[in-house]
Amino acid sequence: MVQIKWTKLAVNDLKGIYAYISRDSEKYAKIQVLRIRNRPSILSKHPLAGKPVKEYKSSTYREIIEGRYRIVYKVIDKNRVDILTIHQSARILTRRQIE
Numbered sequence: 830m831v832q833i834k835w836t837k838l839a840v841n842d843l844k845g846i847y848a849y850i851s852r853d854s855e856k857y858a859k860i861q862v863l864r865i866r867n868r869p870s871i872l873s874k875h876p877l878a879g880k881p882v883k884e885y886k887s888s889t890y891r892e893i894i895e896g897r898y899r900i901v902y903k904v905i906d907k908n909r910v911d912i913l914t915i916h917q918s919a920r921i922l923t924r925r926q927i928e
Contacts, residue, residue, distance in 0.1 A: 831876045833869055835912045842915035846898070861896065868895040869912055872902065876910050884922050894918070 843862055850858035871878050871893070879891035882901055890913075892899045899916045916922050 831873050832909045833872055833912065834909065838914050839912040846915060865895050865898055865900065865915055868893055868900055869902065872910050876904050
C-alpha cells in the first residue's frame, strides 16, 4: 500500500479553500474540504490513477480532480506519493507554486 503525504502547501490550500467557501456557508465549506481530503485515498492502491499534469513534461507529476479543484501530486517512489497542492482549475498552475 502506498503512503500518502500531504505537504504544508497542500494543507494550507485546504485551509484557504475552507476559509473562502465558509464566508458563504460553513456547511458547504466542510463538505468540499472533506471531499478533497478523501479523494486521494484511491492513490493508496493506484498511485498512477491520476493523469499527468499538462503543464509539466514529467509523468511523476500527476493530478486527480475533485469538483473544480485539481489535486496535484508527485509520485516519489512505488511506496509514496506527496500531495503537493490543491489548485482551483480556472487558475493557471505554475511550477513555482508546487516545488
